[in-house]
Amino acid sequence: MAITTDLLNIATSGLRAQQTLLQTTGNNISNVNTEGYVRQRTSLEAEKNGGVGQSYTSRVLDQFALNQMRRDTSHFSELEAYYDKAQLLDEAFANSDASLSTSISKFFASLQTAADEPNNMAARSLVLGEGESLLGHFAYLSGYTQDLESDLNIEFESLTDRANSLIEKIADINQQIKITQSANVKDTPGVLMDQRDQAILELSELVGLQTQNRDDGSTLVYLDTGQALVMEDGTFNVFSISGDPDPNNKELRLYNGTRGVTINLPDTEVGGRIGGLYTYRDELLNDAQRSLGQISLALADAVNQQNHLGMDLDGQLGGDIFTLPTVAGMEYKDNSNLALRLNSRVEAGRANELTTADYKITINNATAGAPATADLTVEVLNPDGTAVTDINGSPLVFTYNGVNAGPGEWVSIADGLQVELPDAASYADGDAFLIQPTKYAAQYLDMNTVRGEDLALASPIRVSSDINNLGDTIIIGTSVTNTTVDATNTDPDTSAFTAAGSLQGPGAAPGGGVGAPAEIYFTAADTYEIRDSAGTVIVTVAGTNTLENLLGQGAAQAGWPAAWTALNDYPGYDFSLQGIPKAGDSFTLSFNTDGTDDNRNGLALANLENVDTLRRNASVAVGGTNQYTFHAAFSTTVGVIGEKVSSADIAYQAADAMLTHSKNWHESVSGVSLDEEAANLVRFQQAYAASARLLSTAQTLFDTILSAAR
Incomplete structure (x- = not known):
């Protein structure tokens, strides 16, 4: 079949096509420094009757390279957040100029000096001074970790707000792309897609995610753990953080405002910077806080108990040198009455049983009487809320039935603790409280005496x-x-x-x-x-x-x-x-009346530095190999932090290299090359000029034909 050729239309279509190519090239050049811009390419189709037909402008994108860059971005951000925070903790605990071990050694050295001269008041005063200094060091480190925790919670708030803003932006752009693409199925809404991909990339810095592209142009977004962030129907989930019952222990949740559904998330598995911060908190910061508290309480209680076994300079039996704090339990939000209270403390002489665990105490069958009684269930928890298990893998749970309840009624429970139920029979079945006996304890120890005479260096x-x-x-x-x-x-x-x-x-x-x-x-x-x-x-x-x-x-x-x-x-x-x-x-x-020159108990006090006093493992009963010294406990804490920082540094460097590689891969496909675009510009200019020449020729021929017809 013969093809009717229209020279004028061929020339005109060529001009339009080359102009589109020049526009695409110009757009690429203009956006060479635009963050998230993906270079575009215009494809042309030839018309059967001659000339150029439809042109299609699309983004030059390798989805595999883009996905890999997102994954590497999440991994790098997670390790970077963990490493940066862990370094701060490591610097504080491993600082040789202000080592807690040095303060512990100085305190016990002063006890040895006092024991050498039990009647020397200057030596006795030095013990109290070193005791004050030691408590100050405990308080400083504990306060520092609490400041780190506060800063961390502020960052959680900021990052989740940023993540929620990006999630909402992605969902909104999805809707715009669907509308735009339904109106024009030929051209890709490149600017909107670039904005969406950039938002997804920024979101991948905060959390680990997966995406799914739909035929309607939208992209669905999921966490690596499977929970949806941006859904097909246009709705989306946002992050929320709260702490129940501990307001300082922020937990991550997803909330769908349209459906009114809340989903708890595995904090340390969400990836990205948020996941890295949660991992740092749960792996390092929480343990460091509680280890400090355990060491401080065990040391103070051990010194108190040994001092009780001696005779002071006034010829009296020894008393407490340090004051240990009482810790208020935190009520769970589902309690029957949020005004109800529960208090806890270390039982004198039992601090060697302490662990770094938290404890959930549930009250049942509170019965009025003189005194009132109640049944207790005590669950031993890790700082992240999971159960501490015994050597067989079973959760550690203790029950206490018919214990006394009321003001001043202190009940002994597991792991060297006592609890008080001051509200007697007012508790409802299921009311629960969380106690954290060691988390901040190192800040709240105090000296119980200012008299050197109260040091019971003699044996009674x-x-x-x-x-x-x-x-x-x-x-x-x-x-x-x-x-x-x-x-x-x-x-x-x-x-x-x-x-x-x-x-x-x-x-x-x-x-x-x-x-x-x-x-x-x-x-x-x-x-x-x-x-x-x-x-x-x-x-x-x-x-x-x-x-x-x-x-x-x-x-x-x-x-x-x-x-x-x-x-x-x-x-x-x-x-x-x-x-x-x-x-x-x-x-x-x-x-031992008038035995002021006696130093037997003073030697025992000084020797506490070398006694295995602290409990190593909450899963194993105290005693035997499950105990170590104050120095060994602190060294273990410092060693664990240092080891994890070193491992994080190696992983961080590797992740940085991987991210650089994936960025280069993505950029090699989707980035704008000015050399390539300059060459295209010359080529398209020449084609445009040739099409214009063809149009001029067609016009001349048309004029000649008109002239001949006159």
């Missing part, structure tokens, strides 16, 4: 041998394990010590009849009597093959008073001998 017990002893036995050690004073003898923790600075006399010991052990009298080399201060025999130990812990051996005999056996630690002191005694040898135990 004195053992003396009779001058007429014939054996070669010598005293090789005394021990004091309990100095609790209770004149009524109803406290299960009572000891043989009295408030008057003596041992319980005849008839004053629990159960009556006899007094506290005050004499060891040997009737043979392997047999001895334990007597009170009146000489009354309390029990006889026969056939012994060791002279260690003589009172402890007596407590194992059938004749040991039942009232004493029922107590936790009576009389609270003991001693050991070495050598071979003779019949008639005796050793007298008494209160």
Whole structure:
């Protein structure tokens, strides 16, 4: 079939086509520095009757390169956020010029100096000064971590606001693209798509995401964890953050305003900068805060308890050197009454059981009475709210039924803690509270004394041998394990010590009849009597093959008073001998009156630095290998932070290289090359000039034909 050729139309279509090509090239050149701009290319179709037909302008884009750049952007931003924050924490904890370990060492060194000269008031004052300095160091580090936490929460707010703005922008551009593309299916709305892709790229810096392109031109956006951000129907989910019950522990959620649905998110798995910050908080910051609190509480309690076992410069039993804080429980928002309270504290003498865990306490069956009672369920939680498990993988949960409730009624629970339910029977079933005994504890320790005299450097017990002893036995050690004073003898923790600075006399010991052990009298080399201060025999130990812990051996005999056996630690002191005694040898135990030159308890105080005191692992019972020293605990914390910072640095450098590679890949496809565009400009100009020449020729021929026809 013959094709009718219209030279004028051919020339005109050529001009229009070359003009479009020149416009596309000019647009590319103009936007060479426009962020997110994807270069465009115009394709032409030839008409069957001659000339150029429809032109199509589209973006030059490799979707695989774009997706890879988004993934690498998310990964890099996540590691960058983690590394930057972790470095700040590492610098504070690993600073050798202001090391907490140095402060701990100075404090115990001052105790050693005071023990060397127990009557030296300057040495005693130095102990209190170093104690103040140590508490100040604890408070500084704890306050610093709290400032980091506050800054982190501000950044969470800012980043989620930015993410929500980008999500809304993407959803809005999607709608514009769908409308534009439905009106003109031939041309791609490049500017809108560039804006949307740039918004998605910026969003990928904040969270890890996946996209799905639709035939209508829209792009659906999902988190890497599968939750939708921008949906097909045009609706979208936005981020929200809140803390229940801890307002400082921000949790990430998705909220759909159209459907009224809230979705909890796995904070550390969302990727991007937000995910990196959550990982840093949950892996490093939370543990560092709680480790500081655990060390500070354990140290303060250990010093207090050891000081209790000594005698001060005034001849009195020792008291607390430090004051440990009481921590208010945080109520969950679903509680029946948000005005109800729960308080917690470390039980004296049990700080070695402390862990770095948090605890959720649920109250049931609160019953009125005198006192009121309640049932408790205690769940041991990690800082991120997940359950701490035992060695078999089962959640650690403890139940306590019928415990006393009311003001001043402190109930002992797991891991060295006590709780108080001051609102008695007002609690409803299911009311729950979160306690964080160690999170901020290091900031709220205080000195309980300003008197150097209150340091109980002496031992309150004195053992003396009779001058007429014939054996070669010598005293090789005394021990004091309990100095609790209770004149009524109803406290299960009572000891043989009295408030008057003596041992319980005849008839004053629990159960009556006899007094506290005050004499060891040997009737043979392997047999001895334990007597009170009146000489009354309390029990006889026969056939012994060791002279260690003589009172402890007596407590194992059938004749040991039942009232004493029922107590936790009576009389609270003991001693050991070495050598071979003779019949008639005796050793007298008494209160160490005027023993101000004694330094036995001072040495024990100084040695606490080397004692395995802190609990390592919440999943394993305290004791044995599950304990370590104050220095080892802090060194472990510093080491973990340093190790994670080092690993993060390596991963960060690798992610940076990967991002550079993917950016270059994307830019090589979609970026504007001025050299290429300049060459195209010359080529299209020549084609435009040729089309114009053709049009001029067509016009001349047409005029010639008209002239011939006249």
